[in-house]
Amino acid sequence: MPWLIKGGIDTALRAKEGSAALLTYPMLIVGAAALQGFFRFCWRINIHGFSRRCEADLRDVVFAHLQKLPLSYFQYHKIGDLMSRLTNDIHAVRELMGFGSLAIVDALVVIVFSLTLMTAIDPWLTLWSMMAMPLIPVVVRYFGRLIFRWSRATQDQVSEMSAYTLENFSGIRVVQAYAQEENQISGFNRISSEYREKTMWLATLWGIFWPLMQVHAGIAATIVLWLGGRQVLAGTMSLGEFVAFNGYLAMLTWPLMAIGYTANQYQRGTAALTRIAEVLDMPVGAR
Secondary structure, eight states: OHHHHHHHHHHHHHSOTTOGGGGHHHHHHHHHHHHHHHHHHHHIIIIIHHHHHHHHHHHHHHHHHHHHSOHHHHHHSOHHHHHHIIIIIHHHHHHIIIIIHHHHHHHHHHHHHHHHHHHHHOHHHHHHHTTTTTHHHHHHHHHHHHHHHHHHHHHHHHHHHHHHHHHHHHTHHHHHHTTOHHHHHHHHHHHHHHHHHHHHHHHHHHHHHHHHHHHHHHHHHHHHHHHHHHHHHHTSSOHHHHHHHHHHHHHHHHHHHHHHHHHHHHHHHHHHHHHHHHHHTSOTTOO
């Protein structure tokens, strides 16, 4: 689409008023937008739909296997932890199969074609604009590890809080008999406070992460505005080429982020699969 916008701007600057050529590029842009919407609908239905069907099948398999395990298994494993595996871990697997696979293909296609067309417009401007962009996967990789670590800690804390609540409800008569209400309340407050602290750290990391992404993208856009604007004023680059170059530069931001994000998502998904496999590998009749 940026290439069509380039052609439309340059044609409009060269064409005479009322020229029929002015209608060609707007129609092509509308057609490209319609095709883009159609293909996005297709991959949402097929790729995301496939991952959600896998999620449903995997949850059914794990739940059916849990029903076959003996009662002694649940005496040695916390219910909150099993609930976490059936929800958070399966959700992580679904994200890896759906969004992860899509992000890899999307990143490869967009990066290859965008860099090729940017180089066709101006190789040196492409080189200068890419100086800040490679830092995006590095930042995503670094913050992704921290975010994954604290996300996992938050999920574990939710599991512990669920197990603590379940134990209190199931043993409420014992709590009342020994007048342990205040102790149980203080214990729940402690667990809740830890959960709040971990959630706040996670929110802080996200609050630092996204502005950093905008900083790197802004640096690249500033370089293009400075060098490319001077070339437009000097007449060595057309206004349409300058607009198209900025369009391709904006398109590159997300794929570069997706590279680091998918790497972290792969670690999270494989870790989740390991936790699910521990349940499925448990033989029926074993503790």
